Structure formats: C-alpha cells, structure tokens
Amino acid sequence: MVELWKLSLAEMHGLLKEKSISSVELTQSYLERINSIDSEIKSYITVCGDFALKQAGEADRRIAKGECEKLTGIPVQIKDLIATKDIRTTCGSNMLADYVPVFNATCVERLYEAGAVLLGKGNMDEFGMGSSCENSAFYATNNPWDKNRIPGGSSGGAAAAVASGQAPYAIGSDTGGSIRQPAAMCGIVGLKPTYGLVSRYGLVAYASSFDQIGPMGKNVEDCAAVLEVISGYDELDSTSLQRPTPSYSDCLDANIAGVRLGIPEEYFSDGMENGVRERVISAVEKLKSMGAIIVPVSLPTTKYALACYYILAPSECSANLARYDGVKYGYSYQDTEDMWEAMGVTRSQGFGMEVKRRIMLGTYALSSGYYDAFYLKAQKVRTLIRNDFDAVFQTVDALVAPTSPVVAFEHGDRTDDPVRMYSIDVCTLPVNIAGLPAVSLPCGLSDGLPVGLQIIGPHFSEGNILNIAYAYERDTEWSGAIPVID
Amino acid sequence: MGLDNSEIEHLASLVRITLSEGDIEMLKEQLPRILEQFELLNEVETSDVLPTGHAVNVESVMRQDELRTPLSTAEVLSNAPNVLGEHIRVKTVLEE
Secondary structure, eight states: OOOGGGSOHHHHHHHHHTTSSOHHHHHHHHHHHHHHHHHHHOOEEEEOHHHHHHHHHHHHHHHHTTOOOTTTTOEEEEETTBOBTTBOOOTTSGGGTTOOOSSOOHHHHHHHHTTOEEEEEEOOSGGGOOSSSTTOSSOOOOBTTBTTBOOOSSSHHHHHHHHTTSOSEEEEEOSSSTTHHHHHHHTOEEEEOOTTSBOOTTBOOSSTTTOOEEEEESSHHHHHHHHHHHBSOOTTSTTOOOSOOOOTGGGOOOOOTTOEEEEEGGGSOTTSOHHHHHHHHHHHHHHHHTTOEEEEEOOGGGGGHHHHHHHHHHHHHHHHGGGOOSSSSSOOOOSOSBHHHHHHHHHHHHSOHHHHHHHHHHHHHHSTTTIIIIIIHHHHHHHHHHHHHHHHTTTOSEEEEESOSSOOOBTTSSTTOHHHHHHTTTTTHHHHHTTOOEEEEEEEEETTEEEEEEEEOSTTOHHHHHHHHHHHHHTSSOTTOOOOOO | OOOOHHHHHHHHHHTTOOOOHHHHHHHHHHHHHHHHHHGGGGGSOOTTOOOOSOSSOOOOOOOOOOOOOOOOHHHHHTTOSSEETTEEOOOBOSOO
16 A cells, blocks of 8 residues: 555545545554654654544544545644644744643634644744744754755745655745745645635734735645635634635636736846746746746836835734733743843743844834834835736736745755845745735756745635646646655 | 944843843844845835735724633633732832
8 A cells, every 4th residue: 555645635535535544544654754754854843643643533433424524534734833722832932832822723723623633733933933944942844855954934844744744734824935935945835825814813923914824735736625624704813804715626627728927027036046947937838838828027116025024024023022021921031020130031031033133123113213214114115016916917817936046955054144044035025015825836856956836816816826836736747746755 | 224232232122132242243233234125115216105004905893892701710821930829920010
C-alpha cells in the first residue's frame, strides 16, 4: 500500500469513506512520521498526539454512522497563532510560551465540526512578524528541500510540515505574504483569501486590517476543500463579511480559455533572481498555451507598497501588542514591586527583537509630529495602491506574478539586516494592502529549490483564481513534488 | 534621519520595553535605515486622496444587548500569572 502521507485529501477521504483505513490509523501514521523526521525539520511547536487520537476515534464513530464529510477524520496542523482550546498557543513567542486558550478560534471550531483531527501547532515567526521562520522564540524551521535553508515565513512550520508529509494540510495566516511566501519556498499551494472571508476570531492579532487566515496544502483541490469549511460569516468578527460563499471545489473545471491574465511589469523587478524569472515566464507561456489571454499591465504604485506596509502594519502591531502587560496572561516578570519596572522587563524578556523593532517603529509612526507624515500618508498611499488594482481588474480577470523574487535562502543570510529581509515581501504585500485574494502554487525548481507562481484576483474571486491555478497544476508536474529528506 | 540615544529611550519608555545598551545601539543603527525607506512616500501626491483603513468596505456591526453566558471566573483566571482568590494580583498602582 502507498504511504498514507503521500495521499491528497480527496484520496484520504475516499479511503476513509469506504473504510479501507480508519482515522486512527491515518492519524497514527502521521504521528509516527512526525516522530521520525520532525527533529530534522522542526515544523511543530506542539504535537498533541493523545488529543489527536481521541479526535480520530470520534471521527471513526462518525464515519461508521455514515457521516463522512470531506475533512472528517483527516489530520491538520494549525499555525500557533490560532487559538486552540486546551492546547497551548504560543505565537512563537516567549510571551505566550505557557498560554493555554480557553476558547477555540472560529476556523478551529468549524474544522472540528467537520471532523478534523488536530496533530499540533505549527512553528512560525513570533506573532507572524518575519519572512523566514527564524524569529520563532523556540527554534528555526528547516526547509525540507534543503535543511540549511529557511522555509519562508511567517507560516514556515505549516509549509515545511505539508512539504515533508508531516501534515496533509495546514492552516496558516497571511498579513504580508505569510501563507504564500513559505508555500512558494517549500513547493506547496497556499491561499490568502479576501480580507473578511475567513473569520479572524481567535487569530492572535498582529496587524488587524491585513491579517487573514487561509489554507495550505499539497494541491489546489485540497485548498479549495478546506476553504469551503473555514470561510463564511461569523458574528464574532466585526470585519467578517456577510455574503454567501460558493462551493470552491465546484469552481474547478480547468477551463481557462479566454481568461484574461495581466502580467504586472513591476513584479518582475531588478532584485528578482534569474531562476525565478525564468520559471514564472515559462508558467505564463504555459497558461497562454492553455487558452488564456496574456495582457501586459502596469501597477505604478507597487514600488510604494513596501514602505506603506512597513508603516501601517507596525503601527497596528504597536497597538495590538500593548495588551501584553504581564498582568492578565502571558509571561510576567515578578521580581520587583514597581509596576512600571515589572511591565518594562516583562515586555523586554517576553518579546524577541523583531517584535520590539516593529512596536518601536509603529509607535514612532503614530506619535505626535509624525502621524501625518507617516501613518496618514501611508493610509493615503494605501488608497492609491487599491485604486491601481481596481483599475487593472477592469481589463483583466486576474494577475500572474512571482510569489517571492528569491528562492529559499540559507539560515542567517538576512537576519542582521531588516531592510534586506523586508524587501523579499515585495510581491506579496500589495495584495494584503488591497485586501485581495491570491494563491501561490509551485511552478518548477531553480537550483533544486521550489519557485512559486502567484495568481491574484479581485475581491471574492477565490473560485476563479483557484481554477486558474488548478488548470496550470493539472497540466504540469510541480504540485505534490516530494523532497527527499535524509 | 538620525535618532539619538535619548529618542530611542523615550520611544522605549512609551512602549514600556526596557532596552539593554546593546539593543539601543542596534536600534540606533537600524531604525533610521528603515525610516529612510519610508521617505519614498513623500514623492507621492496625496493631497486629494482619502485614507484607507480597511481595504474591503466594512460597516459597524450592531446587535441586541442580550444576556449571554460569559467565561467562568476559573477560566478567566486560568492564564493569570498572579492570582489571589478570585482576583488577579497586581503591583501597587497608586502610592499613598
């Protein structure tokens, strides 16, 4: 029999439904794989084996009664920024190293209702702040394609776990590229939905007007199936949008004849590696050969996205992270009677350097005298970036671009230089600034490392961009490629 | 755009983070380089542009002010670092 961890969600669902395997067997096989290789990859912060096997037993009882939905009995890894009741949720931070939520995030509730089995919590850059997974307070995650390299970030644990067969799919979050960029660097599929499509209730806030939860999986079909479960209105999130969500799986017919695809010239910048450029251009050719109409387009405000994001996101973060005061929950420095000293040391010891840097930057941008020059200015530029996308979507159905201008780099390569680290988010940030959906999927290898193709659509076009990705995926061999882990 | 030690320390005091001397030196070098990148926005004409807070139009949500079951006291206190009975114990806030 084929190794279970190599199967897609649809294949697992088929075997579970016909009772060729049980959820307990499937879960056990993943726990064994985690036990045998995660010491090399470090994709999990917490593995909850007993909890998973209990959920798997419940799933098997449901399946026995004929209740087998698409995700019933199938294991999942969830990024450690998403609240899971009774399972510690650290956000990759010392601040929350012992924090055990008393409630589930809405997406977790929905997955549990669908019969999902939680394997554990994924490693990540602290509070989602980072592009390499090296900002985790616990350990860095290694890229399954080359363990000396980073898996991307911030959902690096999720991407590495799926790529190495330690989870059939994962739930990540994307504030500036944190689902798509690690998906690209680990050779998997990741979808950042339209802002407001998936409830943020229980997603620990980094930058609230940018954060969005989404699926990460081996292929497009898997991501569509997961999105169906986690999307939709939630009264517990005031920015959740009240609109019906379609069956995304039904949107996948692989017919892209006549679909108009814009190629934004600004996304093919000087800082882009040649290998990435070649793979993406060859993917565009492929899409053209499948009947898509290729249209060169321009998004002139793209060059301002980096500055716009790195003003607004840290500003929101500086307000959101003010809650960690060592009083109600989280790390607390107790060795003083002075309130302010306790708070200052708590936050100094609890937060890592990147988080401190962004809190400082955000507070600077919001402070009297700089508010208009930085924060307000960036909010206005945000309008212009959004307008650029609105205008271009009058003429094309979707945009095709690289996800990351570079492939996975070696650990430590950019950690000393925040400006260089931030610069690799250049192709993903504009999407969050405009609240758009975008999917990243594998489009080949450069020097043996995965390259990601990004497909960006107007608000609520998930069905359409997933279908474009699906068409490409079906006609190529890249999705589901498995790295050799020695 | 330079930042001196006292500006970094002032910023740190606003955000209630105690910085080591090493942190201050590093931030003194890094923050101005990041802020320099932000100056690129000055070349964008925005005088007639309205700011965007959320990229998707969101509206205020209202609901009836009805009674709901809250978390229990034990649940609320379960992550508190310093608990005294049914209360969270904090440092002295007001001196006599």
